[in-house]
Amino acid sequence: MPLVQCNSSPERREKKRQMIPEPQAHGFVEAVEHQVKKLDGLWGQLVPMTFLFFMMAFVNTIIDSLKDSLVITAVGGGTEVLPYLSLYGVLPSSVLFLVVYSWATRKMSREKIFNVTMGGFLMFYASFALVYPHHEALHISSLADSLQQVLPAGFSGLVGMVRNWLFTAFYCVSELWGDVVLSLLFWGLANETTSIEDAPLLYPLFGIGANIAQTCAGRSLRLISQVSDSVLTYTQQVQLTVTVCVLIGVVIAATHTMITRTFVKNPRGSAADRLRHSKTGHSSNGSVQHNADVVIDNESSVPGLNYCNIQDRSETEAVGEPSTSAEMQEAKKEAMGLKEAWLFLVKSPQIRCLAIMALAQGLTNRILEVSWKHYLHVLHPSPVAYAAFLGDTAMWTGAATGLLMILSPLLFDLMGWRGVASATPNIMLLGGIPFFCCCIIFSFFSSTALGSGLISLRGLVLTGALLQVFSRGSKFSLFKPAEEMVYIGLDDESRTKGKAAIDVVGAQSGKSVGSVLQQMMLIITGGSVSGIIPVLAIFYVTMLYQWKASVNDLAEHADPSHVHRASVMASLDDEDGDSSLPVDNISKLTSGANA
Numbered sequence: 001m002p003l004v005q006c007n008s009s010p011e012r013r014e015k016k017r018q019m020i021p022e023p024q025a026h027g028f029v030e031a032v033e034h035q036v037k038k039l040d041g042l043w044g045q046l047v048p049m050t051f052l053f054f055m056m057a058f059v060n061t062i063i064d065s066l067k068d069s070l071v072i073t074a075v076g077g078g079t080e081v082l083p084y085l086s087l088y089g090v091l092p093s094s095v096l097f098l099v100v101y102s103w104a105t106r107k108m109s110r111e112k113i114f115n116v117t118m119g120g121f122l123m124f125y126a127s128f129a130l131v132y133p134h135h136e137a138l139h140i141s142s143l144a145d146s147l148q149q150v151l152p153a154g155f156s157g158l159v160g161m162v163r164n165w166l167f168t169a170f171y172c173v174s175e176l177w178g179d180v181v182l183s184l185l186f187w188g189l190a191n192e193t194t195s196i197e198d199a200p201l202l203y204p205l206f207g208i209g210a211n212i213a214q215t216c217a218g219r220s221l222r223l224i225s226q227v228s229d230s231v232l233t234y235t236q237q238v239q240l241t242v243t244v245c246v247l248i249g250v251v252i253a254a255t256h257t258m259i260t261r262t263f264v265k266n267p268r269g270s271a272a273d274r275l276r277h278s279k280t281g282h283s284s285n286g287s288v289q290h291n292a293d294v295v296i297d298n299e300s301s302v303p304g305l306n307y308c309n310i311q312d313r314s315e316t317e318a319v320g321e322p323s324t325s326a327e328m329q330e331a332k333k334e335a336m337g338l339k340e341a342w343l344f345l346v347k348s349p350q351i352r353c354l355a356i357m358a359l360a361q362g363l364t365n366r367i368l369e370v371s372w373k374h375y376l377h378v379l380h381p382s383p384v385a386y387a388a389f390l391g392d393t394a395m396w397t398g399a400a401t402g403l404l405m406i407l408s409p410l411l412f413d414l415m416g417w418r419g420v421a422s423a424t425p426n427i428m429l430l431g432g433i434p435f436f437c438c439c440i441i442f443s444f445f446s447s448t449a450l451g452s453g454l455i456s457l458r459g460l461v462l463t464g465a466l467l468q469v470f471s472r473g474s475k476f477s478l479f480k481p482a483e484e485m486v487y488i489g490l491d492d493e494s495r496t497k498g499k500a501a502i503d504v505v506g507a508q509s510g511k512s513v514g515s516v517l518q519q520m521m522l523i524i525t526g527g528s529v530s531g532i533i534p535v536l537a538i539f540y541v542t543m544l545y546q547w548k549a550s551v552n553d554l555a556e557h558a559d560p561s562h563v564h565r566a567s568v569m570a571s572l573d574d575e576d577g578d579s580s581l582p583v584d585n586i587s588k589l590t591s592g593a594n595a
Helices: 010-018 028-037 043-073 081-107 110-138 141-150 153-163 165-193 199-227 234-262 271-280 310-318 324-332 338-346 349-379 383-421 423-445 450-488 492-525 530-557 561-570 583-594
Strands: 003-005 307-309
Touching: 043 081, 043 165, 043 199, 043 234, 043 349, 043 383, 081 110, 081 153, 081 165, 081 349, 081 492, 110 165, 110 234, 141 153, 153 165, 153 492, 165 199, 165 234, 165 450, 165 492, 199 234, 199 383, 199 450, 349 383, 349 423, 349 450, 349 492, 349 530, 383 423, 383 450, 383 530, 423 450, 423 530, 492 530
Parallel strands: none
Antiparallel strands: 003 307
16 A cells, blocks of 8 residues: 555554554564565665675775875874864865755755766875875975974874875865765665665665675785785885775766666655565556555654555545645745755754764764774884774674674664664773773873883773774664664655765764864873873763763654564564554553663
């Protein structure tokens, strides 16, 4: 039965809830078989989208490790450069992109925006590969030396950013790749081609390709570092790596074109349900006949989404109420400007919660990243060894994320949306406190016990690496899919401009706030990262609690796990039974999922 957006009475919604069949308990093997069975009819969408995500993530892992190696190990560089890069390089670039993207959404289609954005990235990387062998001549070392003589020692990161301006540009563009290509472009395509009933199952599985790519890219970085001395110079390594990324980018654009020409836009209903009923028969007018006893109660799933069937809409229009779809088409005629869009988004409680989560995520990741990479640079000062260790970390991150991706559909069933969305801040909190305690202890005792200090340094770096593996793995496998489910229930304006504001600017704003904090502390302490660790740890823990509070608030107002429960019920076979779930049991099930 096709679904459209309209208003229906509370009596009708209560009647639908009473008709939802009660889910039955399954063992682990039966639960896995049930999840695989639900993929019937979805493989045609799962495979190409997973392949697209694989290529995007492979490029992201390569350039993410490369940008850090270039900036931190360069002459005059170091981890002190990262806070200045985030505030004076990445954040302005993100804001500029948001302004251009907001303008483009009113002038171009999503497909054209994708192609233009991808073309800009590929042109930059191709140019960088050509000019990199001449970077020493292009860098403005004389100006940097002059600034270093007049500025305090705490501004050494700013001087390094100016000195190596070519690496600064590469760092900013590479940071945008993760936010724009992985977060905005891919998930924008996924939200356009995936129904809200299929999202809880498909979204976590899309990331399997990304995690396989992360593992492959990490292993590739390790192999390149092992053969560099005998086969390739470091300059040739960089040129080869960037060229491969450009070629993969061409394949990404071609795959995107195939997907947009093949997939249906804004589908309604479960694909598996449509496939099953296509085998049992169709109505005389060609529409799929759904089981009358299986009703998807999307109205109680996500507040703001008020779905009913064609019959409900006909009844609504019969009493003189206007069609919601007609109102939506009328509203789309007048596109919002940037100012109006911001005012519109601020009024949405979902967008506000997502913005706080993005801000906390960016700030905590920046604090953890700078602290860990500072000690990693001390342990591995050469660019080859530094990149190789980052490659190993990326490989294990991909493996851990892939495992969580496979388990994520079961975790959504067992833990609910709230539990899955809270997993990342909980991991960062439980692992971050011991890590920062080790950092503080090492800062006090490394100068007096040099022998044991080296061992402590290795243990400290490995502890930070493990925290990176599990925090990033849970972010991409659990938190990101849970976050994207919220966008499906929003209107077009919130899904486009709201998502762009949060994914591109929100996370970078969090990193910039962390960068401002780090800059102030670096200026006070004379440029020592180890000296500001205690203050950073306090802000780290505080923002994680804010992150968890926003997840709880969002779960109270718009918990997409209800949609997942409804979609599972709607995908049951007709012979599974006609048992009904009373309203009281639904309330218990809902409260249990949110616990």
